[in-house]
Structure formats: C-alpha cells, structure tokens
Amino acid sequence: DAGVIQSPRHEVTEMGQEVTLRCKPISGHNSLFWYRQTMMRGLELLIYFNNNVPIDDSGMPEDRFSAKMPNASFSTLKIQPSEPRDSAVYFCASSLPGTGVEKLFFGSGTQLSVL
C-alpha cells in the first residue's frame, strides 16, 4: 500500500495568493483528517471528514480556509488569500472504519511557506 499521499511536498507562495493542498487517503479508509503543525502550537486538527462528509471543522482558523472531499479518494485544503502566519507543515491523515480517531495514518506533509 502506498500510504497517504500528499502533494505538493513543498509550496512557496506570496502573501495574498491562493494555495491548494491535496491528499489521497489509503484505500478503504473512511475518515480523513487535516492537521497543521508548527513549532509553537504542535499538531492542530483543522477539520475531519467521515464518509466524505465534514464532521468537525471547528479547528479551521478562519474563513480563508476551506476543505472539500468530493469522493473517498481525494481531498483538498484551500487557503485564500494566504498570509505569512499560515506557514506551517500541513498533514493529511486517514483511518480505517471502526478505529475511531485514535489510529491515524499520516502522509508526509506539505511544507507551506508564505512570504
């Protein structure tokens, strides 16, 4: 199994630009999570989906952030417009049916730098 696949691995953009991060979960996993990791705040849950439906988006920082999961094999996290404080590593994770939120499989992350 290829694991959770994220793209791009690195993204450098200028303030005000739109950024789209992509994720392909492990086949058969029905829950998908977007996390953000910074040195100061650690790993923070932004949003998670169950069976393609957003369940909890309370961690999304503000309206500039949006996430979609049009089907079971693809999700996007969009930031528009981007700001320097959005610079972080963004991780996508997925989990098997019935395992709850505990046993997550993470991708390798997208390193986002907003100049």
Next chain:
Amino acid sequence: QKEVEQDPGPLSVPEGAIVSLNCTYSNSAFQYFMWYRQYSRKGPELLMYTYSSGNKEDGRFTAQVDKSSKYISLFIRDSQPSDSATYLCAMTPTDKLIFGTGTRLQVFP
C-alpha cells in the same frame, strides 16, 4: 493552559540508555492514550496505544497511564540511534485527538 503538556526537549542519551518520555493532561474525560513517533520530514506514525489506566509493553517500548495523576509515560529500553525522532503523546475522549507538542530525542552511538 494547554490540555496536553509535553516537554519539548531535546533529550540526548547514549545508545543503550533507558529513556523516559512524559506528558501531563488536564481533561479527565480522556480515555484513549497514544504515542506517535515522527522522524524528520515525515508524518507521525502510531507507536503505542492504550485504553484507560495501566501498562502496555511492546518489545523495547512500555507505555504507562496514571489517570489519577493525569500523567502518561513512554519508556524505551536499550535505546538505539534509530530511535532518534520526535515523540508525540496524543489522547482523546472519543471524538478528537489532542496532541502534545512533542519531545525530540537524540540517541548517540
């Protein structure tokens, strides 16, 4: 105050040492406790998983949970250079996983 507190380290130990990593938490509703390991430029991977109080052993790794003290620990015996990574504790009541900020461990030969 954060719900989960973890010393960021770094913790540097010689090969073969016993390593103790710890987290404290404030939410008494937490029932599931995990340790994730994160290598540089990689995503976290699940290392140990414990439900409620008690000990769990897996090879060189032992996880302990003391709910009365709201304190969890991960012990690594006979530490190896390949154990060098950041270790994140994580916990949840049921619906949302809360992570500590991670402790960076360096095991030198």
